[in-house]
Amino acid sequence: MIVLAALTLLGGGGALAAALYARDIDNDIPRIEAFAEVPQEARPTKDTAAGDAMNFLILGSDTRDPDTTGGSRADTIILMHLPGDRSGAQLVSIPRDTWVQVPRSADGRRGGTEAKINAAYAWGGAPLMVQTVERYTGVRVDHVLMVDFAGFKEIVDALDGVEIDVEKAFTSTHSLNPDSIREFKAGPQTMDGAAALDYARERYAFEDGDFARIRHQQQVIKAIINKAASGGVLTNPRRLNSFLRATADAVAIDETLNIFTTARDLRHLRSDSLSFYTSPISGTGTRGNQSVVLPDPAKAEAFYDAVRRDDTAQIAAIGAAG
Numbered sequence: 001m002i003v004l005a006a007l008t009l010l011g012g013g014g015a016l017a018a019a020l021y022a023r024d025i026d027n028d029i030p031r032i033e034a035f036a037e038v039p040q041e042a043r044p045t046k047d048t049a050a051g052d053a054m055n056f057l058i059l060g061s062d063t064r065d066p067d068t069t070g071g072s073r074a075d076t077i078i079l080m081h082l083p084g085d086r087s088g089a090q091l092v093s094i095p096r097d098t099w100v101q102v103p104r105s106a107d108g109r110r111g112g113t114e115a116k117i118n119a120a121y122a123w124g125g126a127p128l129m130v131q132t133v134e135r136y137t138g139v140r141v142d143h144v145l146m147v148d149f150a151g152f153k154e155i156v157d158a159l160d161g162v163e164i165d166v167e168k169a170f171t172s173t174h175s176l177n178p179d180s181i182r183e184f185k186a187g188p189q190t191m192d193g194a195a196a197l198d199y200a201r202e203r204y205a206f207e208d209g210d211f212a213r214i215r216h217q218q219q220v221i222k223a224i225i226n227k228a229a230s231g232g233v234l235t236n237p238r239r240l241n242s243f244l245r246a247t248a249d250a251v252a253i254d255e256t257l258n259i260f261t262t263a264r265d266l267r268h269l270r271s272d273s274l275s276f277y278t279s280p281i282s283g284t285g286t287r288g289n290q291s292v293v294l295p296d297p298a299k300a301e302a303f304y305d306a307v308r309r310d311d312t313a314q315i316a317a318i319g320a321a322g
Helices: 002-010 015-028 119-137 149-158 193-201 210-228 237-250 259-266 297-309 312-320
Strands: 054-061 076-082 089-093 099-102 113-116 143-148 162-166 170-172 182-184 187-191 251-254 274-278 281-287 290-295
Touching: 015 237, 015 259, 054 119, 054 149, 076 119, 089 210, 089 297, 089 312, 099 119, 099 290, 113 119, 119 143, 119 297, 143 149, 149 193, 149 237, 162 193, 162 210, 182 193, 187 193, 193 210, 210 274, 237 251, 274 312, 297 312
Parallel strands: 054 143, 089 274
Antiparallel strands: 054 076, 076 089, 099 113, 143 251, 162 187, 170 182, 281 290
């Protein structure tokens, strides 16, 4: 979202002033060393068939989640595939409770065992999460983007809210409201930042729990992109500046990501060119006293092989089949 808006700035008005402003935004975004501790010999190689395709690992940390202790777990995990022809993007949500093999951390103190995938971040930060996702999917991660959900509210508020069609009325009991309760009615509505955050993080109100939350997060991502790319934001310097500043405060990116090059790659993307999938699973179960999500090894292998080869038609076919 930052790079799309920054590119719009570069395309209008004084080119030099716009470039300097965009660079100022870039300088405000924290950088993380996402790959420094990832053993190169353990990383997947890029498939030659993939050409210029790229893969982004998007991690969201929700320090307000009642299940999150210490703010150290990655509660939203999305692998975004950008095809070589830049015709769209495929975003694959990996449930945070997916039971996988987590490699040993760089300090040798944690990991080296099966666990929920989001434990990798708690045990070894972004590098161990990169290594875990690469080991699970066989897909090489090119860049990492981290989003702090505490800043998510400000992003939505900077857009003056987003439009969400609520599929089913429900009550959130872990809301940002003082009494922790928020009622959601079914149907289209405009949500401010607090309501959108409550909507995107609630899972206890639904029988399918985290899977409902994944659907709602995907829904909110589309709504934000639609609103950010609308004329009402792009042609209003005050709102655009507020949006860019709020987003810069809420995200961190890996040290190798060039947002200007990425902006050129993503300049045509809108919500209708994004496809959302959930990593193939066989169901849920328990491991010890933990409720976990169980991967479907055969489907996952075929699905991520399509991602590795940049076969978007196969990604869509397997993803649509669940």
